[in-house]
Amino acid sequence: MPKAVKFDKYGGIAVLEVREVPMPVPAVGAVLVRVKAAGINPGEAGIRTGLYRKFSTTFPSGEGTDFAGVVEKVGEGVTAFKPGDEVAGYSHERSSHAEYVAVAANQLTPRPPNVPWEQAGALFVAGTTAYSGVRATGLKAGDWVVVSAAAGGVGSIAVQLAKLKGAKVIGLASEAHHDWLRKKGAIPVTYGDGVAARIRAASGGAKIDAFIDTFGGAYVELALSLGVVPDRINTIDYAAAEKHKVKAEGSQASANIEVLAELVRYLAEGKLEIPVAKTFPLAQVREAFEELEQRHTNGKIVLIP
Numbered sequence: 001m002p003k004a005v006k007f008d009k010y011g012g013i014a015v016l017e018v019r020e021v022p023m024p025v026p027a028v029g030a031v032l033v034r035v036k037a038a039g040i041n042p043g044e045a046g047i048r049t050g051l052y053r054k055f056s057t058t059f060p061s062g063e064g065t066d067f068a069g070v071v072e073k074v075g076e077g078v079t080a081f082k083p084g085d086e087v088a089g090y091s092h093e094r095s096s097h098a099e100y101v102a103v104a105a106n107q108l109t110p111r112p113p114n115v116p117w118e119q120a121g122a123l124f125v126a127g128t129t130a131y132s133g134v135r136a137t138g139l140k141a142g143d144w145v146v147v148s149a150a151a152g153g154v155g156s157i158a159v160q161l162a163k164l165k166g167a168k169v170i171g172l173a174s175e176a177h178h179d180w181l182r183k184k185g186a187i188p189v190t191y192g193d194g195v196a197a198r199i200r201a202a203s204g205g206a207k208i209d210a211f212i213d214t215f216g217g218a219y220v221e222l223a224l225s226l227g228v229v230p231d232r233i234n235t236i237d238y239a240a241a242e243k244h245k246v247k248a249e250g251s252q253a254s255a256n257i258e259v260l261a262e263l264v265r266y267l268a269e270g271k272l273e274i275p276v277a278k279t280f281p282l283a284q285v286r287e288a289f290e291e292l293e294q295r296h297t298n299g300k301i302v303l304i305p
Contacts, residue, residue, distance in 0.1 A: 003305070004098030005285050006060045010050035013286045013293075016063070024095075024102035026075035031105050033087060037121025037279075038096045038303045039066035040288055041153065042295075047094070064097030064303075065090050068111055068121035078105045086111040088120040088264055090255070097285060099305040109261040112268035119267055119274035122153075122300035127263040127274070128254040129214070129236070130157035134165065136234040136249040137210035141166030144208050146199055146223070149215035150186065151177035151275075151298045154236075158212050159186050160272050167210075170202050177298050180275065196225055213237065215295075220244050275299025 001020040009015055026032040044063055046052040071085040081087065089108040095101050111120045133154075139145055145162050149155040150171025162169045163185045171186040172195065178188035187202045189195065199208065211223035213235035220240040223233045233246035241248035266272035277297035280288040282305040292301050 002099040003282060004095070004100075005063045005282070007048060007063070008060050010048065010057075012049065013289050015048065016286050016289070018283050018285060021098070024100050026073055026078075026102045028076045029078060029104055029106075030075040030102050031071055031078055031081055031087075031108060032073040032075075032100060032102045033067065033069040033089065033108070034072045034100055035067050035069040035096065035098060035121070035305045037068050037117040038064050038098075038305065039122030039125065039153075039300050040097070040285075040292055040303060041065065041125045042292065043125065044094075045289055045293055062093065062095040062098065064094060065092075066122055066124045066126075067091065067096035067101055068117050068123075069101075072100065074105070075102075080105050081108060086113075088115075088123060088260065090124040090260065097282070097303055099282065106257055109257055109264055112264065115264060115267045116276075118276045118279060118300075118302045118304075120264065122274055122276065122302045123263055123267070124255075124260055125251050126153040126300060127157055128259050129154045129251040130161055130212075131259055131263065132249040132251065132253040133158050133212040133214065133234040134161045135254070136247045137212055137232045139165040139167045139210055143167045143210055144170070144203050144206055145210040145212060146170045146172065146208055146226070147186075147212045147214065148172045148191070148219045149295075150181055150188070152214060152295070153297070153300045155212075155214040156180075156184075156275050156299050157272070158214060159184055162212070164266070164271060168203070168206075170199055170208075172199075174296070180298055184273075196222060199226060213240075216240070220246055277301055279304050281305075 181188040213219040216237035
């Protein structure tokens with residue numbers, strides 16, 4: 001029997017288990033995929049702990065949205081894919097942290113051969129979140145934009161998408177990640193005390209036009225202190241967004257196959273890279289989330305079933 005990550009109650013990493021489950025059966029219009037790589041995301045940890053109870057959870061619950069893999073079987077009415085096709089996709093049912101996943105065919109896009117499995121499988125949530133942030137702040141050529149947690153799973157993609165818009169990017173990150181940011185054309189700035197002065201110095205005194213916060217905490221206040229207007233601040237911190245009337249457009253604002261296909265195309269064309277910090281076998285899902293929840297990685301952590 002195939003295996004999948006499951007948990008029976010809200011809690012810490014210890015509630016995660018890898019169990020044998022029945023083979024998923026593709027319904028009409030759906031496709032069964034053998035998973036080759038599946039990204040993990042902070043939001044999944046929040047759902048597991050009960051922090052995001054607005055997302056209804058039925059126990060035992062599965063886990064995971066992102067994945068890439070090989071089509072194993074297609075359901076009735078599916079003509080866009082056939083067994084053996086290589087795809088990237090997403091699940092709406094928290095089921096991608098598994099050896100096999102069944103999803104609607106319109107949640108899949110072809111994986112070009114030159115796109116690594118790990119990058120394709122970790123793309124959807126972080127990629128669409130970053131895409132939303134860039135779109136929400138209305139970036140255009142010549143704008144100065146600051147990206148917080150600029151080397152993280154979402155921030156690293158936001159930096160690159162902002163550069164594709166022609167923006168001048170200041171990336172907040174620890175010194176360990178400054179070289180990577182420079183290679184992507186961003187100006188790295190260390191976060192922490194005195195960061196506002198360092199940002200102003202990095203821009204040469206030019207006005208900061210936009211701020212993409214991919215970390216939370218006090219970054220919305222920092223953006224406002226830099227003179228960024230609320231309409232050009234996007235954050236993952238919903239409480240801060242409500243308090244300061246800034247934007248909080250996350251992955252759901254861009255959660256569609258058209259955006260995923262566009263991001264895959266950027267990967268294939270060499271315009272985008274999904275940095276993969278570390279991979280773990282499915283059996284080590286707890287260790288993978290331990291690594292994720294430290295929030296200091298450059299890029300994505302990926303499960304390899």
